[in-house]
Amino acid sequence: MSLVKSVGKQKVNLDFNKDFINLFGDKIKLNDVAFINRTIADLHPADVANLIENLDVDKRNKLIEIEAFNIEPEIFVELNESLQSEVLVLLTNDSIAKILRKLESDNALQILEKLEENKKKIVLDKLSPQDRFLLEEGLSYPEDSAARIMQREFTAVPSDWTVGQTIDYLRENKELPEEFLEIFVVDNEFKPIGTVPSSRVLRTARESKMNSIMREIPVLISVNMDKEEVGHTFESYNLVSAGVVNKDNKLIGMITGDDVVTVVQEEAEEDVLRLAGVGDEEITDGVFKKTKRRFSWLLLNLFTAIIASIVIGFFQEDIEKVVALAVLMPIVASMGGNAGMQTLAVTIRAIAKKEISSGNFFKIVTKEFIIGVLNGLIFAIIAGVVVQFWFEETNLSILIAVAMILNMIVAGLFGILVPVSLKKFNIDPALASSVFVTTITDVIGFLSFLGIGSYFFLN
Amino acid sequence: MSLVKSVGKQKVNLDFNKDFINLFGDKIKLNDVAFINRTIADLHPADVANLIENLDVDKRNKLIEIEAFNIEPEIFVELNESLQSEVLVLLTNDSIAKILRKLESDNALQILEKLEENKKKIVLDKLSPQDRFLLEEGLSYPEDSAARIMQREFTAVPSDWTVGQTIDYLRENKELPEEFLEIFVVDNEFKPIGTVPSSRVLRTARESKMNSIMREIPVLISVNMDKEEVGHTFESYNLVSAGVVNKDNKLIGMITGDDVVTVVQEEAEEDVLRLAGVGDEEITDGVFKKTKRRFSWLLLNLFTAIIASIVIGFFQEDIEKVVALAVLMPIVASMGGNAGMQTLAVTIRAIAKKEISSGNFFKIVTKEFIIGVLNGLIFAIIAGVVVQFWFEETNLSILIAVAMILNMIVAGLFGILVPVSLKKFNIDPALASSVFVTTITDVIGFLSFLGIGSYFFLN
Numbered sequence: 001m002s003l004v005k006s007v008g009k010q011k012v013n014l015d016f017n018k019d020f021i022n023l024f025g026d027k028i029k030l031n032d033v034a035f036i037n038r039t040i041a042d043l044h045p046a047d048v049a050n051l052i053e054n055l056d057v058d059k060r061n062k063l064i065e066i067e068a069f070n071i072e073p074e075i076f077v078e079l080n081e082s083l084q085s086e087v088l089v090l091l092t093n094d095s096i097a098k099i100l101r102k103l104e105s106d107n108a109l110q111i112l113e114k115l116e117e118n119k120k121k122i123v124l125d126k127l128s129p130q131d132r133f134l135l136e137e138g139l140s141y142p143e144d145s146a147a148r149i150m151q152r153e154f155t156a157v158p159s160d161w162t163v164g165q166t167i168d169y170l171r172e173n174k175e176l177p178e179e180f181l182e183i184f185v186v187d188n189e190f191k192p193i194g195t196v197p198s199s200r201v202l203r204t205a206r207e208s209k210m211n212s213i214m215r216e217i218p219v220l221i222s223v224n225m226d227k228e229e230v231g232h233t234f235e236s237y238n239l240v241s242a243g244v245v246n247k248d249n250k251l252i253g254m255i256t257g258d259d260v261v262t263v264v265q266e267e268a269e270e271d272v273l274r275l276a277g278v279g280d281e282e283i284t285d286g287v288f289k290k291t292k293r294r295f296s297w298l299l300l301n302l303f304t305a306i307i308a309s310i311v312i313g314f315f316q317e318d319i320e321k322v323v324a325l326a327v328l329m330p331i332v333a334s335m336g337g338n339a340g341m342q343t344l345a346v347t348i349r350a351i352a353k354k355e356i357s358s359g360n361f362f363k364i365v366t367k368e369f370i371i372g373v374l375n376g377l378i379f380a381i382i383a384g385v386v387v388q389f390w391f392e393e394t395n396l397s398i399l400i401a402v403a404m405i406l407n408m409i410v411a412g413l414f415g416i417l418v419p420v421s422l423k424k425f426n427i428d429p430a431l432a433s434s435v436f437v438t439t440i441t442d443v444i445g446f447l448s449f450l451g452i453g454s455y456f457f458l459n
Numbered sequence: 460m461s462l463v464k465s466v467g468k469q470k471v472n473l474d475f476n477k478d479f480i481n482l483f484g485d486k487i488k489l490n491d492v493a494f495i496n497r498t499i500a501d502l503h504p505a506d507v508a509n510l511i512e513n514l515d516v517d518k519r520n521k522l523i524e525i526e527a528f529n530i531e532p533e534i535f536v537e538l539n540e541s542l543q544s545e546v547l548v549l550l551t552n553d554s555i556a557k558i559l560r561k562l563e564s565d566n567a568l569q570i571l572e573k574l575e576e577n578k579k580k581i582v583l584d585k586l587s588p589q590d591r592f593l594l595e596e597g598l599s600y601p602e603d604s605a606a607r608i609m610q611r612e613f614t615a616v617p618s619d620w621t622v623g624q625t626i627d628y629l630r631e632n633k634e635l636p637e638e639f640l641e642i643f644v645v646d647n648e649f650k651p652i653g654t655v656p657s658s659r660v661l662r663t664a665r666e667s668k669m670n671s672i673m674r675e676i677p678v679l680i681s682v683n684m685d686k687e688e689v690g691h692t693f694e695s696y697n698l699v700s701a702g703v704v705n706k707d708n709k710l711i712g713m714i715t716g717d718d719v720v721t722v723v724q725e726e727a728e729e730d731v732l733r734l735a736g737v738g739d740e741e742i743t744d745g746v747f748k749k750t751k752r753r754f755s756w757l758l759l760n761l762f763t764a765i766i767a768s769i770v771i772g773f774f775q776e777d778i779e780k781v782v783a784l785a786v787l788m789p790i791v792a793s794m795g796g797n798a799g800m801q802t803l804a805v806t807i808r809a810i811a812k813k814e815i816s817s818g819n820f821f822k823i824v825t826k827e828f829i830i831g832v833l834n835g836l837i838f839a840i841i842a843g844v845v846v847q848f849w850f851e852e853t854n855l856s857i858l859i860a861v862a863m864i865l866n867m868i869v870a871g872l873f874g875i876l877v878p879v880s881l882k883k884f885n886i887d888p889a890l891a892s893s894v895f896v897t898t899i900t901d902v903i904g905f906l907s908f909l910g911i912g913s914y915f916f917l918n
Contacts, residue, residue, distance in 0.1 A: 018817050044677050046695040054819055078695070080814075155658075170662045179656045181640055181699060197638045198657035199614075203629045218503050235724060236505040236537070238717040240640060240699060257716035258697040264720055265694060268727030269808050275731065276804030277797065283809040287826050291833045294801050298794060302838060305793040306845065312786045319778070319785050326778050326785035327771045330901075333789070334764040335757060338736065342753050345735030349728050350742040355539075358477050360513055367746050374750045375757060382761060442789075 024051065025059045033066060040075070049078035053284055064090045073099040077107045082282040082289075085114050093119065097126035100135075104177075105152045106259060109138045113148070146225040149263060150244045150253035153177035156184040157210055159193060164206030181241045184251055185214045192217055192243045192251045220245050223252060230255060231264040232354060271348060274430040277301070297435075304439040308333070311443050315450040324391050325453055328400055331383065333445030336407035339375060340437040343368055343415025348430050351423055365416055372412030376405035396453075403449040410444045411437070483510065484518045492525060499534070508537030512743055523549045532558040536566045541741035541748075544573050552578065556585035559594075563636075564611045565718060568597045572607070605684040608722060609703045609712035612636035615643040616669055618652060623665030640700045643710055644673045651676055651702045651710045679704050682711065689714060690723040691813060730807060733889040736760070756894075763898040767792070770902050774909040783850050784912055787859060792904030794838060795866035799896040802827055802874025807889050810882055824875055831871030835864035855912075862908040869903045870896070 027035045040048050064087055076099055100108045112120055124132050134152050141147030155176050157166050182195040194214030204213050218237045221230055221244045244253040277297030319326045350356050380401035388397040418436045419429030486494045499507050523546055535558055559567045571579055583591050593611050600606030614635050616625050641654040653673030663672050677696045680689055680703045703712040736756030778785045809815050839860035847856040877895045878888030
């Protein structure tokens, strides 16, 4: 009990100590439901989720069995996605339906997305016709669209209402969402024409018209807009909430900033993980899931490594004659790979932030070319000097210098051309670029170093 | 004019076409101030910033000269950081002071941060004593702390006030911030004890007490808290705004969700860029700035590549005898490097999200070890079979298989141990890990393949 107190509701991001996690685990084993429920009730849902994520798999499953009948929706939505899927398998359809009923539509959708078709239908059938309709409609939109993170609950008033009318309406209508940041002002056709922050309504005299205090809407978010684009829009225009419209520009929902924080973070993290070739891996995933997720990337990499080896294979005779070639050849390839990844990371970030357009594309590519030449020259000199001291063989020094310049230019150019081209074909550049770029820099690295070495200096 | 209309205020993330950017550039050259001002007035500040970012450097400088006397603060804060610094150099101290006066304190701080000490003092002296005091206090906090993104403008009321009293106070006090998402409820010592969303005040009868409708504060953000931690807190607890307290727990400011979206995105992007060895590079940076930023990483990489070459150098005789070793040796190193980067990316993300604790550390390391063994076995078999078909030399196939298993295990272990250790020493794992990990996997890759090859199969 004292331990629970010490991690009470006021504590931020509590880093549960091992002892407490062990204690909680033991109580699960002992089926001490009183202790478990008291702990869960004392903590913020986000902290309970954190605690559950820190449990061993067997204890976690035991806990879910114990809690299944009354796991709080607020806790469930805080679990990481991978765990949500695990928990859903263990819950009865009735429990899932019960959770859905208590959630706002965006959170409910996220859970439904994870169910198999069959189960999805059964669960939907347990909901009220109205809830079911809204959720089914939400599911009909693409997975990464604004529709999946918007809530259908929002507050809108006609533009000719006064502040007083609005306040009375808000006080009397118990069906409106409990909280909202902005009130939407709509025209006769339910098209949004402005927003009034709740605080401004509070600060304005009752007789003022809503349309006299409303703020023009800087952007309308279409229900089909990509989630990543929504995040970008919120960031660009510093929004805290935004209305979502259907194809007729009628207001059908809203997105709030707290959901966008999650999207923005996920998208940016996704880029890190994808560049490194691990899909949506979570630290809580099991060994086999992790191995499977990483397998295809490694297989692809094996394939490209073999291509590089085949290139080296062409020059076996030269290597036998001048074995120093084998010693030095990884340097050029590795430098090219790193320079390519630098350009790639900057480009992928710029693509995500929509900073590359047809207007500046040529300028940016030219820049990368010049950087490639500059870095090539700098590192040609450094590598040349090092090799001169090491092997005391001028031919070899000139060789590595020339190959270095070539590969650095190639690295810069392909570091930008590969992701931009993939984007043109609607392939996520973060997902596929690095394999292409490193294959190219490896092949050019070995080919230029061994090829030039073979033809000009060694024959 | 028609072009300007077509990119009017309603358009989202307008991807300016080349023609419009060129037209705008020409008007700058022609000093057509009327056209420029009309265009800027017609667009959302975020879109103007986007337009400026897309101009050539010389046209951009010309525009700033033209607009210097009246560049809108709203536009300035939307420019990317690199451009803000460039613009600040060109602005007079009076213009900067004028911009600062119009901004909320968090945005003003961000600009001040970028000035040299000398200029900072001169500009601060031009402000009112009160503004100067608040900004100087803000600057006294660490650069990455909550203090730098908090605004000093917020709304707080005593807990025993009624809703009616609160509304009257809000209507009468013109000095309060124009908009706020939540009203803070404070005790006698100005410690925050709860928040009431503006919308809830609107929906509650005038006679209700504020403390009866307030929501308990799930977390207090300390003014010293790291910005990244603030983002994590907002995400964990789904906040749209949060109060910031000083060391005596008194409320001194607040942070809103729109600022956090920017922080979260920047931090996550920082990780991508740092893993790839490019600091805070922007796509708009000049060639020399970019080359300089990338130089030190490439130099470090050259150093590690030379270490790998030295390792290969130990085995020159063996390579001369069996040149296939040179052909195949990059495969093991490359696979290790990729497997290491996979583990690294997952670990860095988990560290950022505080998902690794002393409670689960050992479990996670064990998992990576097992994944290393599994992937090692799988790719040992695949690589072994490929080499068998290619060289028809069983010794070589067994050699690559054994080296592969070894290096995959090393990759998994160091992929997690390196970033976690760096974090322990308070070094940003995203910044330094990948050099360490790839050096280790390169060295172990070459050493195991050539070393085992030399001792067991070839003597």
